[in-house]
Amino acid sequence: MKKKITNKVLWIFAVGQFGWSLLSGIISTWLVHLYTGNAEAGKTNGLFGSLITQHPIIASITLFGIITAVGRIFDAVTDPLIASWSDRSNYKGGRRIPFMKAVAIPFALCTVGVFVLPSTSSIIANDAIIFVLLMLFYLFMTIYCTPYNALIAELGDTQQNRINVSTYISFTYIAGLTVATFMPNLADMLKGSLGEQTAIRVSIGILSAVAAIAMLVPAFFIKEREYIDSKPVQTPAFGSLLATFKDAQFRRFVYSDVIYFLAVTLFQTGLADFETNLMGIDSDRTFYLTVLMTVVSLSLYPVVNRLAPKLGKKNLIITGFFVYASVFLITAVSSDAAVGTVHIFGIIVAVLAGIPMAILGILPQACVADVSELNTLKTGEDRSGMFFAARTFAMKVGQALSMLLYTSVTAKKLNEAGVEIVTAGQYRAVAVIATVACTIGAVLFFLYKDKAILNKINELKAAKADK
Numbered sequence: 469m470k471k472k473i474t475n476k477v478l479w480i481f482a483v484g485q486f487g488w489s490l491l492s493g494i495i496s497t498w499l500v501h502l503y504t505g506n507a508e509a510g511k512t513n514g515l516f517g518s519l520i521t522q523h524p525i526i527a528s529i530t531l532f533g534i535i536t537a538v539g540r541i542f543d544a545v546t547d548p549l550i551a552s553w554s555d556r557s558n559y560k561g562g563r564r565i566p567f568m569k570a571v572a573i574p575f576a577l578c579t580v581g582v583f584v585l586p587s588t589s590s591i592i593a594n595d596a597i598i599f600v601l602l603m604l605f606y607l608f609m610t611i612y613c614t615p616y617n618a619l620i621a622e623l624g625d626t627q628q629n630r631i632n633v634s635t636y637i638s639f640t641y642i643a644g645l646t647v648a649t650f651m652p653n654l655a656d657m658l659k660g661s662l663g664e665q666t667a668i669r670v671s672i673g674i675l676s677a678v679a680a681i682a683m684l685v686p687a688f689f690i691k692e693r694e695y696i697d698s699k700p701v702q703t704p705a706f707g708s709l710l711a712t713f714k715d716a717q718f719r720r721f722v723y724s725d726v727i728y729f730l731a732v733t734l735f736q737t738g739l740a741d742f743e744t745n746l747m748g749i750d751s752d753r754t755f756y757l758t759v760l761m762t763v764v765s766l767s768l769y770p771v772v773n774r775l776a777p778k779l780g781k782k783n784l785i786i787t788g789f790f791v792y793a794s795v796f797l798i799t800a801v802s803s804d805a806a807v808g809t810v811h812i813f814g815i816i817v818a819v820l821a822g823i824p825m826a827i828l829g830i831l832p833q834a835c836v837a838d839v840s841e842l843n844t845l846k847t848g849e850d851r852s853g854m855f856f857a858a859r860t861f862a863m864k865v866g867q868a869l870s871m872l873l874y875t876s877v878t879a880k881k882l883n884e885a886g887v888e889i890v891t892a893g894q895y896r897a898v899a900v901i902a903t904v905a906c907t908i909g910a911v912l913f914f915l916y917k918d919k920a921i922l923n924k925i926n927e928l929k930a931a932k933a934d935k
Contacts, residue, residue: 471694473602473623478633479690481623484568486640486647487682488612491579493648494672495605496736496867499582500875502668503598504890512652513744515665519586519594522880530875535599539606542862546610548709551857554615554807555701555708555850562692563853564615569687575608576680580673610860611682617856621695621837627777627922630837631830635773638829642762644679645736649758651675688787703848708854709717712755718839718855721832721916722862724789727909728828729866731792731871734902735821737874738895745895746802757811757818764822766831772826781831782918788827789910793903796819800899832859838921845928874898 502516521531529537541711550567559566582601586594623633651671692698703711713719742755743749776784795817801815840855878894 469695469731470814473629474693475632475636477695478623478629478636479585479691481619481633482640483685484616484635484640484687485637486644487572487679488609488616488754489573489641489644490648490675490679490682491576491644492609492650492734493604493645494579494675495582495602495643496733497648498651498672500737500871501740504530504532504741504875504880506879511666512655512668513741515668516583516586519591520598520701521591521595523671524876524879527771529872530877530879531595531598533872535602535870535871538599539603539864539868541863542603542702543606543610546607547614547857547861547864547934548706548854550610550614551618551853553709554618554705555703555853558700560693561699562696564619565687565690565692567615568612571608571611572683572687573680573681574805575605575612576676578604578608579676579679580669584669599769606864610857610934613860614853614857616686617833617836617860618853619692619696620833621840621852622698622850627640627838630834630841631773631776634825634830634834634837635769636757637833639766639827641829642765642825644682646762647675647678649698654907655830698850701851703849703851706822708851709858711815712843712858714853715843717917717921718836718858720912720917721835721839721856724785724909724912724916725832725859725862726866726869727905727912728789728832730864730870731779731796731866731902731906731909732828733867733870734874734898734905735792735796736791737870738898740897741890742799742802742817742899743811743814745890746799746892748803749811749814757814761818761822764819765825768823768826769830772830776831776834780918781835782916784827785835786910786913788824788831789906789913792824792828793910795824795905796902796906797897800896835918838918838925842925842928844923845925845932873901877901888896897912 501513503520504514504517507863524530525534554563554567557563557566561569578601582598582605585601586598588594588597620633620637623629651668654671654674655664655667657667658670662670702710713722739758749757772784798813798820799817800801802817836855836859837852840852843855844850844852877898878890880890881894
């Protein structure tokens with residue numbers, strides 16, 4: 469008999485999400501902000517901009533646009549390979565935990581390297597270094613996250629456990645992203661003795677070390693074989709991937725999921741720029757708005773957890789998309805309107821964004837777990853690694869499109885004085901694109917049939933229990 473999966477086990481598991489979301493948050497929030505944009509005294513925007521190529525390389529596509537595009541092609545191969553390797557493995561420690569244990573530290577070191585190593589006197593060398601490091605970053609993320617995400621379905625052995633584990637990891641996911649935004653505040657404490665650039669790099673190093681420890685917590689404290697009776701699958705990698713995308717319900721989910729990650733990455737990438745360039749908020753004050761957004765989101769977690777079984781995941785996810793669209797629309801028309809030290813638009817965006825962060829942070833993962841379990845019941849083969857790898861690929865496609873859009877739309881232009889700058893209109897254009905994207909995501913999710921999936925799961929489980 470396997471041990472019962474308790475909420476304590478699920479919380480230990482969720483600590484790993486804090487770690488990798490912290491690393492992801494460092495890259496998504498600060499990479500473009502530090503390496504591009506208008507370098508101004510007292511602001512971190514564009515602080516490392518002189519180290520890499522700033523001009524568009526092909527048409528209006530920038531260095532980061534090319535990196536993310538190539539990275540997604542790279543992911544198209546590595547995601548299913550890692551998922552299949554995990555699904556087909558039979559290590560003593562399980563099918564998932566050994567991967568997480570092996571890659572946590574290299575993943576964190578690579579994140580630090582992105583901000584430390586491209587500092588030679590040659591811009592071409594720096595371009596090459598940052599390209600290689602970001603490819604390694606995405607590879608290590610895949611090696612950790614694909615097995616990790618597969619455990620969501622395997623530890624979520626009941627509908628309630630699936631919603632619970634999705635809630636817990638959403639909590640730690642937001643916590644990781646929030647801590648990532650604290651980086652300038654930590655650097656501000658250190659820059660007196662280290663200087664601004666070194667303080668930022670040391671701060672990223674400290675946060676990455678915390679992330680590595682967090683990622684190792686489930687790897688060392690969850691004995692996978694004690695809770696999960698998993699058997700290696702026999703289907704080859706790309707055969708498994710093809711079978712995954714043959715699932716009509718999964719395809720419907722993925723269409724909108726790509727849009728979700730496009731929108732949320734635009735939000736994460738542009739948030740600091742929106743707040744500083746459109747709303748007139750100082751860089752060191754953006755953290756407080758992120759805290760407000762996080763508090764709002766976390767306060768809604770219990771509400772989402774309770775409403776999902778009653779109203780259905782589908783209805784709540786569609787609501788989340790529409791609220792996100794309104795957040796971006798407000799951002800597009802925002803200004804530096806302020807009352808004293810309280811910035812009105814910053815407060816409105818922070819409060820409203822907390823709603824879709826709660827909904828879309830929890831429920832999509834539960835949807836993938838549902839589809840994966842239904843497939844396992846139908847086929848007798850547990851390919852949860854491949855289902856979550858396909859979702860990870862959707863995440864990276866959305867992120868790639870986001871980075872490509874963001875860096876292209878915000879490429880520097882000459883102003884009337886002959887100075888290269890990014891205008892407020894360019895940032896507003898990004899927000900408008902995101903508004904449209906979220907609306908499309910909501911419309912696409914109407915095709916997903918949440919109730920039909922759950923009814924079929926219950927039907928097959930009941931039939932299995934009768935045998």
